[in-house]
Amino acid sequence: MNTSTAARTSRAEATGAGDAPARVEPSPRLLLASQLIFNIGFFSVVPFLAVTMREDFGMGAMAIGIVLGARTFAQQGLFLFGGAIADVWGARRAMITGCLVRIAGYLLLVLAQDFPLFLLGAVVTGVGGALFSPALESLVAAAAQRGTSRSKTAPNSSTKGNQSSALFALLVVFGEVGAVVGPLLGALLLDTGFDTALLSGAGVFALMALVFLRFLPKTRPASSKAPAEQSAPPSGIWSCFGEKKFIWFAAFYSVNLLAYNQLYFGLPVELQRSGAGIGALATVFACASVLTVILQWPIARLMRRAGAKVALPLGFALQAAGFGSLAVMAVLSPPDGFPILPALLLITGLSLGHMCVTPVAMGLVVEYSAGRPTGAFYGLLASAGGVAVLLGNTALAPLYELAYTPSVTAAAPWVLLTLLAGISAAAINRFLPKTKVLRSPVQA
Numbered sequence: 001m002n003t004s005t006a007a008r009t010s011r012a013e014a015t016g017a018g019d020a021p022a023r024v025e026p027s028p029r030l031l032l033a034s035q036l037i038f039n040i041g042f043f044s045v046v047p048f049l050a051v052t053m054r055e056d057f058g059m060g061a062m063a064i065g066i067v068l069g070a071r072t073f074a075q076q077g078l079f080l081f082g083g084a085i086a087d088v089w090g091a092r093r094a095m096i097t098g099c100l101v102r103i104a105g106y107l108l109l110v111l112a113q114d115f116p117l118f119l120l121g122a123v124v125t126g127v128g129g130a131l132f133s134p135a136l137e138s139l140v141a142a143a144a145q146r147g148t149s150r151s152k153t154a155p156n157s158s159t160k161g162n163q164s165s166a167l168f169a170l171l172v173v174f175g176e177v178g179a180v181v182g183p184l185l186g187a188l189l190l191d192t193g194f195d196t197a198l199l200s201g202a203g204v205f206a207l208m209a210l211v212f213l214r215f216l217p218k219t220r221p222a223s224s225k226a227p228a229e230q231s232a233p234p235s236g237i238w239s240c241f242g243e244k245k246f247i248w249f250a251a252f253y254s255v256n257l258l259a260y261n262q263l264y265f266g267l268p269v270e271l272q273r274s275g276a277g278i279g280a281l282a283t284v285f286a287c288a289s290v291l292t293v294i295l296q297w298p299i300a301r302l303m304r305r306a307g308a309k310v311a312l313p314l315g316f317a318l319q320a321a322g323f324g325s326l327a328v329m330a331v332l333s334p335p336d337g338f339p340i341l342p343a344l345l346l347i348t349g350l351s352l353g354h355m356c357v358t359p360v361a362m363g364l365v366v367e368y369s370a371g372r373p374t375g376a377f378y379g380l381l382a383s384a385g386g387v388a389v390l391l392g393n394t395a396l397a398p399l400y401e402l403a404y405t406p407s408v409t410a411a412a413p414w415v416l417l418t419l420l421a422g423i424s425a426a427a428i429n430r431f432l433p434k435t436k437v438l439r440s441p442v443q444a
Contacts, residue, residue: 026216028143028167034095034136034208036174041204042129043182044189045106045197046071052194053118063115067122074126076257076386083134083379091375092216094135099209102128106202110195128205134379140167141366141374168359169300176292240377246368248431249361250384252424256357257385258392259319259350259421263288265393266413269400270326270343273410274334284343291351299355308360309429315356316425320418322349327414333406353421367433392420 050068053059086094105125112118144167189197240246263285271280303311322345329342365377399413 026139026143028140030211030215031136031140031143032167032170032174034212035171036178037204037208038132038136039175039178040182040185041102041201041208043179044186044204045109045182045201046125047183048186048190048194048197049109049118049122056194057113057118059115059118063118067115067118070119071122071126073386073390074123075129076389077383078127078130079134079382079386080376080379082130082132083138083375083377083382085131086135086138086375086379087373090218091135091139092212092218094131094375095216096209096212098128098130098132098135099205099212100128101131103202103205103209104128106198106205110198130379134375134382137171137362137378138374140171141362141378143167144363145366168362169296171362172300172355172358173293173296176289176296180286180289180293239372240368240380243368245431245433246377246380249364249368249428250381252428252431253357253361253381254384254388255316255420255424256319256354256361257382258388259323259417260354261389261393262323262396262417263347263350266396266400266403266417267343267346269403269413270330270346271340273330273404273406274339274342276334276339276343280340280343284340284347287344288347288351291348292355295352296355296359299352300359303356303360308364308432311356311360312428312432313425315353315360316421316428317353318349318356319353320349320421320425322346322353323414323418323421325349327411327418330403330410330414331406331408364433 050064053064053067082094082098089097102125105121105123105128108117108121108124112121185200186197189200267284268278268281271278271284303314306314325345326342329345335341361381362378365374365381369377396413396416399416402409403413404410
């Protein structure tokens with residue numbers, strides 16, 4: 001073997017594959033920017049889909065509801081399979097494929113003239129998100145773990161550890177900024193036609209695919225070794241189903257997504273009941289986004305210090321308080337001169353609770369996986385939320401019909417949501433993983 005061959009062999013052994021680059025750690029800045037741009041590309045298009053179907057094509061509420069519901073269910077319901085695919089293919093390939101699939105969905109929507117093609121395009125768009133998001137979350141988890149490992153031996157370890165442990169909180173912030181910027185961009189593009197917004201969105205995802213192709217490292221989807229003092233847990237892409245604690249945790253955590261989804265499902269009902277009107281929806285959403293962008297970082301730091309056993313019950317208790325306040329106010333006449341007050345109390349409770357719960361729960365997934373690939377674990381967590389939204393909204397729909405005017409019956413949906421959030425607050429700590437780093441899942 002000559003010198004150059006030996007060098008190539010040595011490099012291949014170091015990286016685990018002859019075709020893998022020496023660099024195997026994607027930049028956290030690239031991961032956060034990816035979340036931001038992905039959300040901009042999504043929210044510049046999808047919020048305007050219903051408007052286009054109704055105003056440009058004359059479709060009714062039933063057709064629009066089916067299309068939007070199918071898109072959401074395709075994305076949330078397939079997160080589990082998207083995470084499993086990320087574990088098998090590797091995150092890089094899954095994320096690039098997710099971008100390409102979403103481009104295909106947008107192009108189908110450009111061609112759509114009738115209900116079947118709108119439905120197909122919306123579902124394909126959702127599948128693209130299901131391929132992308134669990135892969136991105138698994139890369140963020142890996143980056144956070146690397147930061148934790150380095151912080152134990154590196155100088156100024158406290159600072160470095162805090163930076164890496166904040167990745168999940170930053171992921172939420174960057175995603176929320178994208179959710180704010182996207183509709184503003186979409187509204188500008190909509191003046192030149194919905195097709196322009198779709199083609200621009202497709203261009204964003206094409207650019208992202210090229211960036212991932214160039215800058216994301218080629219890593220083989222291999223699991224980390226479990227700590228030597230522990231017996232190796234069952235492996236395989238479906239091993240998440242063997243973790244009973246994690247399944248129960250996902251079930252109770254799914255109430256978080258159901259609760260937050262009420263900003264889109266239940267909040268318009270409350271705005272009509274109070275007389276604030278649907279026109280106030282943009283103001284309420286803006287308040288929720290501002291709260292998240294400003295407070296997510298300090299709340300995440302505070303919750304990391306408090307630990308999961310405090311953060312999770314507190315977060316669900318705040319959500320229960322938001323729903324409970326609305327249950328009380330739904331019985332009463334709207335406040336004079338400030339009809340938007342009940343809605344503001346609701347979004348404050350939901351947003352604060354969401355900020356307490358989400359980064360901590362995302363970090364805990366690493367502990368449940370115990371060294372195995374995390375894609376399927378993140379996928380199961382998201383899919384459980386999708387099922388909760390589907391079942392929960394189905395149960396809430398007839399109750400919301402009673403909530404359009406102040407009365408005792410108007411409190412019914414909010415009482416049910418208060419109970420669900422309260423049950424999660426009381427029960428979720430029973431199913432936390434047994435780990436030494438429980439005080440800080442992605443430890444500083």
